[in-house]
Amino acid sequence: MALKTAFTELFGLKHPIALAxxxxxxxxxxxxxxxxxxxxxxxxxxxxxxxxxxxEIAAAGNxxxxxxxxxxxxxxxxxxxxxxxxxxxxxxxxxxxxxxxxARRVSDAGVPLIWQxxxxxxxxFARDHGAAVIVAQGSEAGGHGAARATLPLVPAVVDAVAPxxxxxxxxxxxxxxxxxxxxxxxxxxLAGSRFYASAEALSHPAAKQKLVAASxxxxxxxxxxxRLRRIDWPRPYDxxxxxxxxxxxxxxDPDGLSGVIDAEIAAFETARDSGDFDHAAVIAGExxxxxxxxxxxxxxxxxxxxxxxAALARPPGLLGN
Amino acid sequence: MALKTAFTELFGLKHPIALAxxxxxxxxxxxxxxxxxxxxxxxxxxxxxxxxxxxEIAAAGNxxxxxxxxxxxxxxxxxxxxxxxxxxxxxxxxxxxxxxxxARRVSDAGVPLIWQxxxxxxxxFARDHGAAVIVAQGSEAGGHGAARATLPLVPAVVDAVAPxxxxxxxxxxxxxxxxxxxxxxxxxxLAGSRFYASAEALSHPAAKQKLVAASxxxxxxxxxxxRLRRIDWPRPYDxxxxxxxxxxxxxxDPDGLSGVIDAEIAAFETARDSGDFDHAAVIAGExxxxxxxxxxxxxxxxxxxxxxxAALARPPGLLGN
Numbered sequence: 001m002a003l004k005t006a007f008t009e010l011f012g013l014k015h016p017i018a019l020a021x022x023x024x025x026x027x028x029x030x031x032x033x034x035x036x037x038x039x040x041x042x043x044x045x046x047x048x049x050x051x052x053x054x055x056e057i058a059a060a061g062n063x064x065x066x067x068x069x070x071x072x073x074x075x076x077x078x079x080x081x082x083x084x085x086x087x088x089x090x091x092x093x094x095x096x097x098x099x100x101x102x103a104r105r106v107s108d109a110g111v112p113l114i115w116q117x118x119x120x121x122x123x124x125f126a127r128d129h130g131a132a133v134i135v136a137q138g139s140e141a142g143g144h145g146a147a148r149a150t151l152p153l154v155p156a157v158v159d160a161v162a163p164x165x166x167x168x169x170x171x172x173x174x175x176x177x178x179x180x181x182x183x184x185x186x187x188x189x190l191a192g193s194r195f196y197a198s199a200e201a202l203s204h205p206a207a208k209q210k211l212v213a214a215s216x217x218x219x220x221x222x223x224x225x226x227r228l229r230r231i232d233w234p235r236p237y238d239x240x241x242x243x244x245x246x247x248x249x250x251x252x253d254p255d256g257l258s259g260v261i262d263a264e265i266a267a268f269e270t271a272r273d274s275g276d277f278d279h280a281a282v283i284a285g286e287x288x289x290x291x292x293x294x295x296x297x298x299x300x301x302x303x304x305x306x307x308x309x310a311a312l313a314r315p316p317g318l319l320g321n
Numbered sequence: 322m323a324l325k326t327a328f329t330e331l332f333g334l335k336h337p338i339a340l341a342x343x344x345x346x347x348x349x350x351x352x353x354x355x356x357x358x359x360x361x362x363x364x365x366x367x368x369x370x371x372x373x374x375x376x377e378i379a380a381a382g383n384x385x386x387x388x389x390x391x392x393x394x395x396x397x398x399x400x401x402x403x404x405x406x407x408x409x410x411x412x413x414x415x416x417x418x419x420x421x422x423x424a425r426r427v428s429d430a431g432v433p434l435i436w437q438x439x440x441x442x443x444x445x446f447a448r449d450h451g452a453a454v455i456v457a458q459g460s461e462a463g464g465h466g467a468a469r470a471t472l473p474l475v476p477a478v479v480d481a482v483a484p485x486x487x488x489x490x491x492x493x494x495x496x497x498x499x500x501x502x503x504x505x506x507x508x509x510x511l512a513g514s515r516f517y518a519s520a521e522a523l524s525h526p527a528a529k530q531k532l533v534a535a536s537x538x539x540x541x542x543x544x545x546x547x548r549l550r551r552i553d554w555p556r557p558y559d560x561x562x563x564x565x566x567x568x569x570x571x572x573x574d575p576d577g578l579s580g581v582i583d584a585e586i587a588a589f590e591t592a593r594d595s596g597d598f599d600h601a602a603v604i605a606g607e608x609x610x611x612x613x614x615x616x617x618x619x620x621x622x623x624x625x626x627x628x629x630x631a632a633l634a635r636p637p638g639l640l641g642n
Contacts, residue, residue: 119538120610139460140470149461149470149607151501152492152537156610171473180472180501183632216473217440286470289441289477311504312636 003178003309006165007133007187010112011090014038015305016188017178018114018135018167019195019297021068021093022143022283023047026192028059030200030297035063035090037298038305042066042093042114047231048073048080057087066091066114070144071099072234078102085109095137096144096237098122100129116169116190118146118236120156127161134161135190138170139221139240142193142285145170146236151184158185173287175307182312193285194304198297206275207282208294210242216286218243222251225281227261228268242282246271324499324630327486328454328508331433332411335359336626337509338499339435339456339488340516340618342389342414343464343604344368347513349380351521351618356384356411358619359626363387363414363435363511368552369394369401378408387412387435391465392420393555399423406430416458417465417558419443421450437490437511439467439557441477448482455482456511459491460542460561463514463606466491467557472505479506494608496628503633514606515625518615527596528603529615531563537607539564543572546602548582549589563603567592 005016017039019026023046031041043060045053045067053067067084071094074081081102084092092106095116106113107130115131117123118139126134136157138150150170158166165188168181173194181189195201197208221240224247226233233239241247246268250257257264271279326337338360340347344367352362364381366374366388374388388405392415395402402423405413413427416437427434428451436452438444439460447455457478459471471491479487486509489502494515502510516522518529542561545568547554554560562568567589571578578585592600 120536121538138470138472140473148537149459149472149492151459151470151472151498152461152494152607152611155495155497156537159610171470173473174476176476176505177472179504179636182636183500183504184497215441216469216477217442286473289480290473315500315503315633315636 003182003305003312005182005187006163007167010132010165011040013040015301016182017301017304018042018188018190020169020190020192021045021066022192022196023070024052025196025201025203025283027200027202028056028061028065030195030198030202031065032060032063033198033200033297034195034301035065037301039301040066040090042068042091045069045080045084046073048077050079050083053080053083057084064090066093068093068095068114071095071097071102074102075099081105085111093135095135097234098125103129103131106130117157119148120153120160123157123160127164131164133165133167135167135169136186137190140286141170142196142219142240143283144233144237144239145221154181154184154186171285171287173290175304175309175311177287177290178304178308179311182308193287194291194300195297196283197291197294198300199295200297204275204277207277210277210282211284211288211291212294214242214282214284214288216288219284219286219288220247220251222247223254224250224257227257228265230265239283240285242284242288244278246279324503324626324633326503326508327484328488331453331486332361334361336622337503338622338625339363339509339511341490341511341513342366342387343513343517344391345373346517346522346524346604348521348523349377349382349386351516351519351523352386353381353384354519354521354618355516355622356386358622360622361387361411363389363412366390366401366405367394369398371400371404374401375404378405385411387414389414389416389435392416392418392423395423396420402426406432414456416456418555419446424450424452427451438478440469441474441481444478444481448485452485454486454488456488456490457507461607462491463517463540463561464604465554465558465560466542475502475505475507492606492608494611496625496630496632498608498611499625499629500632503629514608515612515621516618517604518612519618519621520616521618525596525598528598531598531603532605532609532612533615535563535603535605535609537609540605540607540609541568541572543568544575545571545578548578549586551586560604561606563605563609565599567600
C-alpha cells in the first residue's frame with residue numbers, strides 16, 4: 001500500500017512527508033536522508049548565510065533536495081537564494097513574510113515554490129502569487145510560527161486555495177498525525193521536531209535527548225530566545241522551545257530582560273556552546289510527547305508512512321450496517 | 322456505514338459526536354436535538370446556577386442528555402450537581418479544575434464521568450480518579466481553555482490514559498475534523514462552536530450570524546471578556562472569542578482596563594443586552610472558517626457523521642501497489 005497524493009505526484013515521492021527546513025539543523029545529510037527514504041528533504045537555508053547554504057547543498061551529494069528560506073531574511077540579502085537556485089533544487093520553500101517579488105524569482109527560475117503560511121489570509125496571498133504547494137503551519141509547531149492551530153487551519157486553507165496541494169505542519173510526529181492530516185484534506189505533512197531528534201540532524205546531541213525526554217505540556221512560544229540570539233524577528237512570529245528556567249523567568253518579565261540583556265546574552269551563549277540545555281534553547285513543538293527516540297531519519301519516514309497506511313486501511317470503528 | 326467506537330458503545334450512540342456543554346448556550350432543547358440525532362447532548366450547567374440547570378433539564382423532555390459543569394464553580398456551590406444527579410443523567414461532564422472529591426460524587430452515583438482536560442498531566446489525574454471518558458481539549462476551542470493544541474494533545478492523551486476512551490475537542494466543526502480525530506486515536510469528538518451556530522442554541526441570533534460570517538484568523542484567547550462579565554476565572558484558563566475593538570484594545574492594555582473597569586462593564590452589558598456584537602462577546606473557536614450556516618443541530622450531527630464516514634471509507638491516496 002502507498003499513500004498517493006497530489007504532493008507525491010508533483011515531486012515523484014514515495015511518501016507524503018516533507019522535512020521542515022529547520023535553520024542550522026536541517027543540513028544536507030538530513031535532507032538527503034529524508035529524500036532517499038522517499039520523502040522530500042528540505043535544507044534549512046533559514047538565516048540566509050550563503051556559506052552555510054553552499055556547504056550544506058554540497059553535503060546533500062547526489063540526493064534530491066529542496067531549500068527553505070526565511071523570507072524576511074532574503075529581503076535583507078538575496079544571495080543565498082541565488083546560490084540555491086543555481087544548484088537546481090527540487091523546490092524552494094519560503095516562509096515568514098509575504099513577498100511577491102521573491103516568489104516571482106523562484107517561479108521564473110522554473111522551480112516549484114512551496115509557500116508556508118500561518119493564516120487563511122496569507123494562504124490566499126500565496127495562492128495568488130505562484131505557490132505550487134502551500135504549507136499550513138499551526139502554532140503548536142516547534143521553532144518560529146504564529147497563533148493559529150493546525151487542526152482547524154488546514155481544512156480552512158484547503159478550502160481557500162483548492163486545487164493547490166496543502167501540507168499540514170505543526171504538531172505532527174507520527175503516523176496518526178499524518179493520517180489525520182490527510183483526513184483534513186491535506187496532501188501530506190511537513191515535520192520539524194520529529195526530525196530534530198534524528199541521527200542526521202545538526203542539533204546538539206544533548207538537545208536531542210532533552211526533546212526525547214520532554215512532554216508537550218512543557219513548551220512555550222515566546223520572543224525571549226530570539227532576543228538572546230540577537231535576532232530581531234518581526235511580529236507576529238515568535239519561537240516555540242522547551243520551557244526552562246531562563247525562558248520562564250524572562251517571558252514573564254520582558255522589560256526586566258531589557259535591563260540585563262548583555263549579561264543574559266553572554267550567559268545564553270555560554271550555555272549553548274557548552275551544551276547546557278537546561279539554560280540554552282531546545283527548539284521543540286507540542287508533539288514532544290510523541291518523540292521518544294532519535295534514530296536515522298530514513299527510519300522515521302518509513303515508520304510514519306507505515307503507521308498512517310495501517311490506520312487508513314483499517315479505519316477504527318467503521319462498520320457496515 | 323456507521324462509526325462504531327468505544328464511546329458510541331458506552332453510551333449507545335449512533336454517532337461519536339458530543340455537544341460541548343456551553344454555559345448558558347447549550348440548553349435542554351439543544352442537548353435533546355443532538356441526542357435525538359444519535360449524538361450525546363450535554364446541557365451546559367456551567368456556572369452552576371441551580372435554577373437555570375433545573376429549567377434546562379426540564380426543557381430536554383424525555384430525551385437522553387448529560388450535564389456539564391465548571392468544576393471550580395461546583396467547589397463554590399455543589400447544589401447544581403446534586404440537582405443534575407437527581408435527574409439521572411446519561412453522564413456528568415467536569416472541566417476546569419482537578420477535584421477528586423467532586424469526581425467521586427459522580428462515580429458514587431453510578432453516573433459515567435466525562436472529564437475534560439487541557440494537558441497530559443491533567444489527563445493522568447483524570448485517569449486515576451474515575452473518568453469513564455476523557456476529553457482532550459485544545460486551545461483553538463471557543464470559550465474557556467488553556468494553551469495546548471488539539472492535534473498533538475489528543476494522541477498524547479490517548480497514549481497516557483489507554484484504554485479509557487478519549488474525545489477530541491477544539492477546532493472541529495465538520496466531518497473532516499471528526500475523521501482526523503479518529504485517526505489520532507480518539508473515540509469521538511466534542512464540538513462547541515459548531516453548535517453555537519445552530520437553531521436550538523440559546524446564543525443570540527446576531528451572535529450566531531457573526532460566527533457564521535467570521536474567519537478563524539480573527540479570534541483571540543484572552544481574559545478581557547471574563548473581566549467584563551465579572552467572572553474571576555483561575556489561571557491558566559481564559560476565553561476564546563471573536564476579536565472586536567473592545568477585545569483588541571483591552572487585551573493590549575490590561576492595566577489600562579483596571580482604571581476604567583466599571584465604565585467598561587456598563588458599556589459591555591449595554592452592548593450585550595442590545596445584541597451589539599461588534600462590542601459584546603461572540604464565543605467562537607478557530608474552526609469559525611468551517612461554520613457557514615446555523616441549521617437545526619440534528620442536521621449538523623448527521624452531516625458531520627456522513628462526511629467523516631465518506632472520508633474514512635475512501636481514504637485519499639491510499640492505493641495498493
